[in-house]
Amino acid sequence: MKGWRDASTPHMARSLILMSAGAAVGLGLAGYGLFTARGTSTLHVPPEDVALVNQQPISRVDFLAQLQSLYGVDLQHASPTEREKVLDDMIREELFVQRGKELDVASTDVDVRNAMVNAVELEIAADALSSAPTEAQLNRYYQEHAERYAKEGIMTLQDYVFPLGQFDSATAASAAFGATPPTAETAARFNGKASAKMGDEQFYFAAKIHLGDKLFDIARTMADRSTSAPVSMPDGIHVLYMLKNIKPFPLQYAEARDRVLNDYRNASISHLRLGDEAFLRKRANVLIADDLR
Amino acid sequence: MQVWIGICFAVLLLPALVYDGRRDAHLLAIDADTLVLHPDLTRYAVRAGAGEFAAHCAQCHGSDAIGDPARGVPNLTDDDWLYGMGEVSDIERVITYGIRSDNPKAWNLARMPAYGTLHPSVNKNITPLDPGQIRDVIEYLYYLQGRSRDQDAVARGAAVYSNGGGCFDCHSIDGRGDSAIGAPNLIDKVNLYGDGSREALADSISNGRQGVCPGWIGKISPAAIRVMALYVYSLSHPAAAKAY
Numbered sequence: 001m002k003g004w005r006d007a008s009t010p011h012m013a014r015s016l017i018l019m020s021a022g023a024a025v026g027l028g029l030a031g032y033g034l035f036t037a038r039g040t041s042t043l044h045v046p047p048e049d050v051a052l053v054n055q056q057p058i059s060r061v062d063f064l065a066q067l068q069s070l071y072g073v074d075l076q077h078a079s080p081t082e083r084e085k086v087l088d089d090m091i092r093e094e095l096f097v098q099r100g101k102e103l104d105v106a107s108t109d110v111d112v113r114n115a116m117v118n119a120v121e122l123e124i125a126a127d128a129l130s131s132a133p134t135e136a137q138l139n140r141y142y143q144e145h146a147e148r149y150a151k152e153g154i155m156t157l158q159d160y161v162f163p164l165g166q167f168d169s170a171t172a173a174s175a176a177f178g179a180t181p182p183t184a185e186t187a188a189r190f191n192g193k194a195s196a197k198m199g200d201e202q203f204y205f206a207a208k209i210h211l212g213d214k215l216f217d218i219a220r221t222m223a224d225r226s227t228s229a230p231v232s233m234p235d236g237i238h239v240l241y242m243l244k245n246i247k248p249f250p251l252q253y254a255e256a257r258d259r260v261l262n263d264y265r266n267a268s269i270s271h272l273r274l275g276d277e278a279f280l281r282k283r284a285n286v287l288i289a290d291d292l293r
Numbered sequence: 294m295q296v297w298i299g300i301c302f303a304v305l306l307l308p309a310l311v312y313d314g315r316r317d318a319h320l321l322a323i324d325a326d327t328l329v330l331h332p333d334l335t336r337y338a339v340r341a342g343a344g345e346f347a348a349h350c351a352q353c354h355g356s357d358a359i360g361d362p363a364r365g366v367p368n369l370t371d372d373d374w375l376y377g378m379g380e381v382s383d384i385e386r387v388i389t390y391g392i393r394s395d396n397p398k399a400w401n402l403a404r405m406p407a408y409g410t411l412h413p414s415v416n417k418n419i420t421p422l423d424p425g426q427i428r429d430v431i432e433y434l435y436y437l438q439g440r441s442r443d444q445d446a447v448a449r450g451a452a453v454y455s456n457g458g459g460c461f462d463c464h465s466i467d468g469r470g471d472s473a474i475g476a477p478n479l480i481d482k483v484n485l486y487g488d489g490s491r492e493a494l495a496d497s498i499s500n501g502r503q504g505v506c507p508g509w510i511g512k513i514s515p516a517a518i519r520v521m522a523l524y525v526y527s528l529s530h531p532a533a534a535k536a537y
Contacts, residue, residue, distance in 0.1 A: 007297060047321035048515030059515075060321065061389050062398070064382055074382065075324045122395045129394050130507035132352050152409055152499065154424050201424040205411040255496075258365060258486075262503060 051087060053094040058087075066090060124276050128268040133261070141267070142253050142260045149256035153204035153248040157219055158182065159211065161236035162192040170230035170237040177227040177241050195238065204248065215240065220247070317516035325381040328523060329530075335523060342524025345517050349509065350525075358528050365486045365504045370528045373483040375475045376400050379529060385522035391508030392475065399508055403463060403475035409499025419459065422498070426453050430460065431494045437468045437480040 004014040049057040063086060064075055071082050078086075106112045133141075142149065158181065162170040173190035176182075187193055197210045208216040215238060218228050222242040231238045253260070320334055329335050347356060353366050360366040367375060376392065377383025390399040406413035408427060413419040422430070426449070433450025435441035454460045454468075463476035470478035477485050486502060487493025509518055 047318035061386060061515075064325075065386060065398070074326055074380075076327060119397070122397065125395050126508065126511075129391070129505055130509065130512055199423070203409055203421070203424060206421060206423060209411075254363070257363075258502070258504075259500065261364075262505075265505065 051091060053091055054098060056094055056098065058090050058094060063087065063090060121273060124272050125269040128265060128272055133264055133268075138257065138260050138264055139253055141264045142256060145263070146250060148263070149251045149259060150248040151251055153220070154201050154244075154246040155204065155207050155219060156201045156243040156245075157198045157207065157211075157222075158241040158243065159195040159197050159215070160187045160192045160239045160241070161195040161233075162190065162230070162239070164232075164236055166191055167230060167232070167237055170239055174227050174230055174239045177239070181225075181243055182241055192239070195236075201244075220245070317514075320519055321515055325385050325519065325522065328381060328519075329526075335527075338520040338523040339527045341517075342520035342522070342527075345513065345521045346524050349513065350521070353506075358525070362484055362487055365502060367485060368483075369525050371483065372529055373478070373481070374472055375470075375477060375485070377472055379526070381522050381526045384525050385518060387506060388518050388521055388525075389508060389510045392506040393503055394505060394508045396508045396510070400475050405497065405502035407499065407501030408458065410501075413501065420457065422453065422458060426450075426458070427495055427498050428491075430454050430458055430498065431491050434468065434479050434494065435491075 003009060004011045045052050046057065048060055050060050050063045051058040066086050066089070067073060067075065067078050067082065070086055071078060073082065075083070100106075100112070106116055160173065160182070162173065169190040170192065173182075173187060173192055176186065176190070184194055198207065202210065204216075204220065207219065211219060212233075214233070215231060218231060219240055219242065222228060222240065222245055224242060224244050226242050228238075228240040228242075231240075316334070316337065320328070320338060323331065323334070328338070346354075346358070350358075353364075354360055354369055355366070358369040360368040367373075372379065374383070376387055387400065390396045392400045393404065395401065404414070406417070406419050408419075408422040409424075410421060413421055429446045429450035430453045431450065432441045432443050432446035433454050436447040436450070441447055455466065463474065464470050464479050465476070468479040469481075470476045477483075482489075484493070485504075486497050
């Protein structure tokens with residue numbers, strides 16, 4: 001028996017006794033937790049929380065935010081009544097959420113279902129948002145989608161409309177409009193008038209809406225201080241005079257980085273969500289009725 | 294022999310773990326905004342927070358925390374705060390839930406619309422501005438900063454700012470912003486994006502701004518979040534930092 005004190009030599013009895021003691025302690029703890037009324041529980045509230053409701057934490061950060069939101073005070077300046085009210089409200093909310101889970105409210109309430117879907121999607125997005133892509137990754141994304149990153153074009157255009165059937169007048173007006181911007185009087189000499197479709201400078205997207213596709217496609221190719229040929233439209237014959245045309249031009253990576261980062265993150269989130277959905281479908285047992293297969 | 298070394302190591306390590314746990318518990322139990330009144334805890338937190346900052350925040354905010362206006366990353370060492378008043382609890386909330394991180398408890402409200410695009414906002418019905426209106430509103434901002442003398446443009450810009458553009462809704466009628474929602478002050482000398490030039494402002498107004506700060510809840514421990522918050526606080530409160 002003296003040999004059991006020597007840790008350098010194996011001792012069968014010592015090993016068996018230690019193992020048995022460890023197993024007995026573990027079984028005792030497990031049994032206590034299993035057979036007592038409340039089961040295993042955390043007896044103390046973790047320091048980062050203000051309460052535990054059936055082991056579900058109410059975080060201290062949320063409590064402070066709620067206190068600030070409801071009463072406009074921090075913890076130091078909140079009265080005991082205010083603290084109690086906020087805590088009671090948060091406990092009540094947690095109890096009802098837990099009750100909602102027991103009642104499986106999500107299976108019947110559309111709003112709850114939508115909220116849960118949104119919440120799960122946000123959880124997926126959180127992983128993408130907390131990882132910062134490298135400059136190399138962003139640059140590669142920019143190169144692959146360079147067509148998205150351009151400065152919007154701007155045009156300053158005058159649009160004159162002539163009565164239907166007076167194509168010759170419109171042609172003559174087009175010839176008369178020279179290097180200087182035409183005036184309303186000039187157009188009136190040929191029975192034309194400003195259409196009021198275009199004001200001063202317009203971004204290309206706005207000009208397209210105001211002019212329509214056909215006139216816009218002509219306008220975007222015009223040089224500064226140039227006149228278009230007459231264009232027949234349902235509301236009359238149009239002649240365009242371009243004062244200044246700043247065409248869209250590609251942004252360098254440094255100028256577009258902010259947008260590139262935003263798009264990269266959105267693409268990552270979308271990719272993660274699709275991946276998660278594929279995973280959920282793969283592991284789920286989905287049965288579809290015969291008439292809808 | 295190795296067994297005894299291992300046992301001794303475990304015996305020495307266990308008190309250290311217990312001490313760490315109790316210290317973190319004490320750190321979390323105290324109100325965040327009164328922590329600076331506990332020099333020993335604060336000293337520990339600032340040292341530990343520097344490491345956490347380097348691991349999680351420096352890749353955007355820089356190791357010196359002065360940010361980058363070219364990327365819209367805020368300077369954490371000055372006294373200009375987009376969200377809240379720069380108290381430890383405010384900083385802690387940002388680190389916990391993020392900004393525009395899509396966590397429901399994050400600061401998600403402030404999204405600068407892209408007024409130079411067909412749909413300035415994804416979820417709000419906002420009318421685009423034309424280039425002239427954007428220039429005029431910039432003149433108005435310059436006027437508020439005491440830098441513009443083009444009275445006609447300023448008057449037009451004021452109308453855009455307080456009516457059609459809806460800028461006042463977030464940035465306040467006096468242009469001083471609103472830290473309750475993260476709308477920047479437009480008339481001080483701090484520029485979140487760019488250098489405050491007309492070109493930089495035109496870029497922000499035309500293309501919008503929606504920088505993101507991730508939330509760290511669930512990714513690092515609450516104690517790590519708290520020490521980071523204290524560290525960031527110490528960067529902008531050098532007088533207090535000297536005390537610890």
